[in-house]
Amino acid sequence: MFKLRKGLRGQRRRRGVALLGAMLLPLIGTIVAAPPASAAAVTASCVKTSDWGTGFEGKCTITNGTGSAINGWRVEFDLPSGTTIGSSWDAVRTSSGNHYTFTNAGWNGTVNPGATASFGFNGSGGGWISGCRVNGAACDGSDGGGGDTQAPSTPGNLRSTGKSASSVSLAWNAATDNVGVTGYDVYQGATRTTSVTGTATTVSGLSASTAYTFTVRARDAAGNTSAASNAVSVTTDPGGGGGPGGNKVIGYFAQWGVYQRAYHVKNIDTSGSAAKLTHINYAFGNVQNGQCTIGDSYADYDRAYTAAESVDGVADTWDAGALRGSFNQLRKLKQKHPHLKVIWSFGGWTWSGGFGQAAANPAAFANSCYNLVEDPRWADVFDGIDIDWEYPNACGLSCDTSGFSSFRNLMSALRTRFGSGNLVTAAITADGTSGGKIDAADYAGAAQYVDWYLPMTYDYFGAFDADGPTAPHSPLTSYSGIPIPGFYSDAAIQKLKSKGIPASKLLLGVGFYGRGWTGVSQSAPGGSATGAAPGTYEAGIEDYKVLKTRCPSTGTVGGTAYAYCGNQWWSYDTPSTIGGKMSYAKNQGLAGSFFWELSGDTTGGELITAVRNGLG
Structure with a gap:
């Protein structure tokens, strides 16, 4: 049994609409308007x-x-x-x-x-x-510069066009020059914070609830600088500021991995991953008829494990009432690693269609979920529930029209039923575009009910666009030529923080797999393609443990790696790029990191080691 991966697939089939909205976003330190020609x-x-x-x-x-x-x-x-x-x-x-x-x-x-x-x-x-x-x-x-000594005119009408707890967006009217303006220097007080060629920028890395004063000066090719513009003072929003990050490491265990992949709970232990994890998300339970239901009973609690396959070396029994399957193996894993918490995740890309009906009666849904998670046969296995709704009031595999408040109402009911003694979490969209999926649901209002959010900062780009352009599926930051502005991790994190969601309730997502194209003729991102590259289980997707030797990394862009081999182009994270992402997570004050999913790592756990070491 195999289900499609989690991520941003909903945007992919409406790329033109997403792009139109995303083009309205100011980009951090990037070109917004072309300057006049210089010498x-x-x-x-x-x-x-x-x-x-x-x-x-x-x-x-x-x-x-x-x-x-x-x-x-x-x-x-x-x-x-x-x-x-x-x-x-x-x-x-x-x-x-x-x-x-x-x-x-x-x-x-x-x-x-x-x-x-x-x-x-x-x-x-x-x-x-x-x-x-x-x-x-x-x-x-x-x-x-040819002896040019005339300074550009002063930029006019400096103004704030947006702000969050950690950033301020600025815009100004263009200056003029006898030869040509080549750029603008933005000052925070007396300190130059950035230089740009356009007439807008976003200053990041600021503290919450703090007043900042900005000016801007124009430059020409000869180095002449204009007078300072009018000053504008902006106070950043409260909450969500940066600071020392958390050290949560959450890995998804896919129930169908016990079939073709032959990846079992024991592998979490033998790879050394169990010691590095803080939480395991078990994926997935189904959502049917407004209720939480079992996803795969055989894999979940019925498959009999031999002594050689079992975490503790003891075979399952067929005694009446005996628990078997992955649930029993998770119980044994927790006994061996008492620090581990296990959360049962419901929904996912394939099974999110039932959430709309669930949202019509949140209390009944929450009660069904509680009764299933706390079933006496496995109540000791699970420490809470994770909701992976792709996507509330928006489109994924199917489209939901339950309304802006539906997600908040659902999470409120779950918190009420599960109480403070259980974890309640949610995997959510990482669409950072203006008017995109983050804006479609009340994630800010629901934040009070969750212990943390897992923004799925991967699957931004891939061979679901068969002809390209090639682009990394999990960029941390934007880069020149990114196919859709706003489709990168930092855009999602900043957008969520700007809504008042504390950084301490957000984790950074990492994919332990790559996405790739075939029929590509250039190494650099942005190339055309003819279709999805072959994958072991699904075209266009391959595990890191395979790609690291089959198609080694040849470059990095946007804080992640890419690889060009033959006529194939792949993007995936390596231990090195994961190190950079973990530094970002710590500096942003995030709760830690999570990844999809455990079986994609090497037998020695290269990637999870990089996550653990990066977070400290």
Whole structure:
């Protein structure tokens, strides 16, 4: 028995609609409006695409403003003491002390007139670059400014266009210049926080309930700087601020894994994963006729395990009333690892169609769930319930029209019935687009009833779009060329926090699998394809334990890895990229991380080890 993976499949079939709404979002430190043409030169613009206070992701874009192609580029700059770069992509990085040099990768060295190339990097610390040079000249082209001494006009009407507990979005009217404006510097008080080429940005990494004052200055190619704009003061929203993160590590165990995959509860122990987990989500129970029901009775509580298959080396019996199957193995696993909690998850992509009827009578639904989870045969196995509704008041495999309040009402009823002694959690959408699935239901109102949310920050892109473009299925941050703005993890986390949901109730999702295309002719993201790459159990999907050797990683983008082998293109997380994601989770003050699902890891638990070590 096999059920489709959890994730964002609902958006995929309405990509045009999602894209139209998402284009209205301001992007952190990215181009919003093209600047006027500057003097002919090769320039480089470096911005922070994400900033969480103690670290950041940066991006540099090289623009060929000359009339001839360039064959090779080099960008170098300095960072202040205490700020370092830990990883980079799409360039070759060298460093000497705090001086960093980036040269083109083999495939992106030729830049035609008017074209661009880019590279990215992750850093720690709160500083930013200085002394930027491209191919030996000033990054802003001022070395070839032709004696221009006239400063741009002052940017007008600086204003706040949005805010959250940890960020402020700004916009302003464009400045003018006798030659051309090449960028804008945004200041927080007397400190320059970012430089952008457009007329909008989002300043992140701020503290909740705190007043900040911003100004902006315009720059031209010769380095002339305008006077400061009007100042705008903004107080961030309360709650959801960053801080030390939690250390929850939650892994999904898929009940159907006991069939073809031959992955049993014992594997959680022998791989070393049990010692690294804090919670296991058992997937899935079904939702039928407004009630919680058993998903697969044979796998759940009837399959007889031999002594060799059993966690404790003792075979199941056929005695009347004896518990068998995965439930009994989970009981034994908890006895061996007393710190472990097990939560029964209901719904999922395939079985979410019944939630609409359940929402019509939340109290009756909650009572049915309690009676099933607390059934005397296995009451000691489970420590609570997880609801995986894909998606309330929106479309997944089927469309739900139960209304904005339905999810809140359902979670309220579950909390009332399960009480404070049981865990009540929910896996939720990670659609960060404007007007998307997060906006469709009252996740903020329901947050008071849950112990935590698990935003499914994976499955953003994949071969369900058979012709591409190729894109990572679980990007942490945005990147140039992302097919749908707002389809990345940080956008979802910030959107949820902006609604007042505390960071301490959010976990970051990781996929222990990859998504891939075939018929691809380029290594870099954004290529066209002819269909889904072959997978062991499903086309377009493959476990990390297979991909790590079959199609090793060849690059990273948006904080995750991708691989190009033959004519196949895959995206998946590696121990290295998981380390970066865990740093993000800690810096954002999240409760920890969860992953789908245990059987995708290696027999030695490479990925869960990276999760555990990253969270500390």
